[in-house]
Amino acid sequence: MILIIDDDAIVRSSLSLLLKRAGYETEAVASPEAALDFVRHTSPDLMLMDMNFSLTTKGEEGLELLQKVQVFCPRVPVILITAWGSISLAVRGMKAGAFDFITKPWDNRQLLKSVETALELKTRKAIDNLPQTRRELDGQYDFSAIIGQSEALVDVLSTVARITDTNASVLITGESGTGKELIAEAIHKNSSRQKQRFVKVNLGGVSQSLFESEMFGHRKGAFTDANADRTGRFELADKGTIFLDEIGELGTTCQVKLLRVLQDQTFEVLGDSTPRKVDIRVVSATNADLLQMVREKTFREDLFYRINLIQIHLPALRERKEDIPLLAQFFADQQSAQNRLHAISFTPDAFDLLQTLPFPGNIRELKNLVERTILVSGKSRIQADDLRSQTTMQEMPESLPGIHNASQPMTLDNLEAQTIRNTIERHNGNLSKTARALGISRTALYRRIEKYGL
Numbered sequence: 001m002i003l004i005i006d007d008d009a010i011v012r013s014s015l016s017l018l019l020k021r022a023g024y025e026t027e028a029v030a031s032p033e034a035a036l037d038f039v040r041h042t043s044p045d046l047m048l049m050d051m052n053f054s055l056t057t058k059g060e061e062g063l064e065l066l067q068k069v070q071v072f073c074p075r076v077p078v079i080l081i082t083a084w085g086s087i088s089l090a091v092r093g094m095k096a097g098a099f100d101f102i103t104k105p106w107d108n109r110q111l112l113k114s115v116e117t118a119l120e121l122k123t124r125k126a127i128d129n130l131p132q133t134r135r136e137l138d139g140q141y142d143f144s145a146i147i148g149q150s151e152a153l154v155d156v157l158s159t160v161a162r163i164t165d166t167n168a169s170v171l172i173t174g175e176s177g178t179g180k181e182l183i184a185e186a187i188h189k190n191s192s193r194q195k196q197r198f199v200k201v202n203l204g205g206v207s208q209s210l211f212e213s214e215m216f217g218h219r220k221g222a223f224t225d226a227n228a229d230r231t232g233r234f235e236l237a238d239k240g241t242i243f244l245d246e247i248g249e250l251g252t253t254c255q256v257k258l259l260r261v262l263q264d265q266t267f268e269v270l271g272d273s274t275p276r277k278v279d280i281r282v283v284s285a286t287n288a289d290l291l292q293m294v295r296e297k298t299f300r301e302d303l304f305y306r307i308n309l310i311q312i313h314l315p316a317l318r319e320r321k322e323d324i325p326l327l328a329q330f331f332a333d334q335q336s337a338q339n340r341l342h343a344i345s346f347t348p349d350a351f352d353l354l355q356t357l358p359f360p361g362n363i364r365e366l367k368n369l370v371e372r373t374i375l376v377s378g379k380s381r382i383q384a385d386d387l388r389s390q391t392t393m394q395e396m397p398e399s400l401p402g403i404h405n406a407s408q409p410m411t412l413d414n415l416e417a418q419t420i421r422n423t424i425e426r427h428n429g430n431l432s433k434t435a436r437a438l439g440i441s442r443t444a445l446y447r448r449i450e451k452y453g454l
Contacts, residue, residue, distance in 0.1 A: 002115070003044040004028040005035045005065070006081065007053045015048060022112055032065040039072040046118055047073075049098075051082045051089055062089075066096055077118040081106070087302045094305040107264045109279070113167050117309075120166045137161060141190045145182055147330045148323035152315040156183065163310050164190040169262070171247075171307050172285040174314030176429030177362030180285040181245065183312060187283055188241040196240030201233050203254075204246035204431055205446040211254045212270055216261075222271025234267055234278050241281040247307065248288030248299065249432055249442065259303045282307065287429045317362040325351045327363060331370040332382070342380045349384040357391065360425045364454065368421075417452040420445070424454065 002024050004015045012028040019026045027044070029035050032053060038044075047069065051062035066078060077099035082090045090101035100114045134149040137157050141164070146157065163170065164187050172180045181200070188198040206214050213223075217232030233242060250258065261267045262282060266275050284307045293299035317324065328351070332344040346354075359365050369390055377386040420438065427433040435445040448454075 001025045001027060001042075001044050003035070003038060003047045005032070005047060006050040007031060008050070011050070011081075018108055018111070019115070022115075024115070032061060032068075035065060036068055036072070039069050043073050044076060045122065046115060047076060047078045048115075049078055049080055051080055051093065063092060063096060066093055066098060070097055075122070077122055079114055079118060091302050091305050100309065103263060107266070107277075109277070110264055117167045121163065121168060121310075132158070141186075143186055143190075146179065146186060147327050148320060149326070150320040150323045152320045153323060156312060156314060157186075159310075159312055160186055160190070163187070165192055167281055169282045169307050169309045170284070171290075171309075171311045172283065172314065173290075173311060174287060175316050175360075175362055176287045176424065176431075177364035178314040178316060179363055180287075180314060181243070183314065184241075184243045184245075184283045184285060188243075188281070191241070191281065193240050193281055197237055198241050198243065199233050199237035200243045200245060202245045202446065204249035205443050206254075207443065208251045208254055211251075212257065215258070216267045217269045219269060219271030226271070232267070232269065234261060234280065235269075235276065237280045238278040239280075241283060244282065244284040244307075246286060246431070247284040248286035248290055248293060252298065252300065255300045255303050259300060259306060262303075262306050317359045317366060321355045324354050324366065327366055328354055328370050331367045332374060335371050335374050339375075341374070344374055344380050344382065346382045347384065350382050350387055353384040353387055360428075361421065361454075365421075368453065416448070417454065420448055420452065421454055 002019055004012055004019075004026055006012050006015070006028070007030050009030070012030065016026045016028050027038065029038055035047075035049075049062065049066065049069075053061045062080070066080075069076075069078065078093075078097070080090050080093045080098050080101040081104060082093075082101055083104050087101070087103065090098075090103075093101060099118050102111050102114060132154075134154050134157070137143060137154070141157075141161055143157055143160075146153070160183060170184075170187060172183050174180055184200075185198060188194060201215070212218075213226075213230060213232070215232050215234055217230045217235055218226050220226055220229050244258075265278050265280060267278070268275055290299050290304050290308075294301045294304050317327075325346070328346060332346070335341065336344050354366070354369075357369075361368075369387065373382055373386050373390045376390060379386060420434070423434050423437050424431070427437065431445060432442060435442045438445065440448075
């Protein structure tokens with residue numbers, strides 16, 4: 001049963017009718033006092049709560065009511081109702097424990113989706129027999145692209161299993177190279193949207209001037225050089241999943257535009273004033289500390305709460321060292337198949353050495369080290385010394401990027417790749433700082449990262 005709390009009779013009537021048509025049982029009350037009286041003896045499945053009542057328009061009464069109903073129903077999700085101009089108030093409510101917020105006038109489809117997601121997650125949290133081991137997870141879900149069986153990784157995959165078939169927005173955090181894109185793909189692949197598109201957008205590589213065209217599309221003639229119609233990423237992802245990678249790199253102007261689309265999943269194509277609606281699952285990823293960026297006013301707090309309904313943090317490779325041998329063998333098998341080499345294996349001391357290395361570049365760095373060692377050594381049985389000879393450049397002083405193993409030729413491409421790798425590591429994976437340190441644009445940096453497979 002869903003409890004509707006709003007002092008406007010028209011709102012109560014509209015919400016009740018909408019929810020009943022969708023198959024939900026509802027109750028509606030008009031005041032905070034009536035709401036508290038209701039939850040004292042009945043626990044609803046969900047609450048829809050207005051933030052402003054007749055005594056005030058500042059929302060304080062709504063925040064106070066939210067805190068009180070959580071005392072009586074601590075596990076019942078609350079969706080807040082507020083005006084677009086009062087989103088900052090909704091953010092305060094999210095901090096206080098609300099599940100989500102919708103803005104007036106609401107979109108019926110989006111409201112029902114939020115209700116469905118809240119109830120699904122509430123139900124899943126109550127399930128006790130969820131898979132607890134990698135074998136159990138693989139028996140029910142397709143995680144074939146994700147290698148490892150450490151406790152830290154299984155915890156991540158268990159979270160994915162709980163939320164994958166909901167519509168909840170997901171924020172994936174973790175250091176560069178930890179596999180955030182693979183987790184995003186796993187969420188899509190195991191959801192009811194799996195037959196639709198999974199659209200990836202690297203926001204760090206999208207300039208502010210082209211943001212609207214890239215994300216929302218444009219009509220021919222909408223601006224100079226718009227020689228043909230272009231379909232935006234949001235429209236491409238309709239019915240599917242959109243993956244917003246490096247969302248921490250997005251400028252503040254673009255953040256406002258993105259927030260409005262994520263709020264009601266409605267956008268306008270440049271050169272066309274007709275609003276378009278899409279039905280998408282939003283998954284975002286970043287290696288930045290968004291909370292710190294919120295405190296520094298470089299990332300919008302309301303956008304943070306919109307994308308952060310569910311957060312999945314990926315452990316660094318050094319936190320799941322038991323997975324390193326499995327990953328190394330996987331990359332070796334890949335290299336062997338791609339280059340038609342004999343089967344490749346590692347000696348125990350080679351695995352021991354790999355597990356002692358810090359790998360600031362995480363899985364991406366391990367992959368590069370394994371592949372380089374295989375190609376340079378030409379061996380089918382990799383020993384610790386083979387790996388050690390290839391870690392020399394990895395561990396050399398950053399101030400001397402040209403120093404390398406004299407037995408191996410250093411081409412200009414190798415030198416550039418190594419310089420970029422060292423600079424990325426020095427800045428802990430922050431690609432904006434890396435680009436500035438190298439004196440190139442973020443777009444140029446991304447092109448080089450793709451070129452060298454960094």
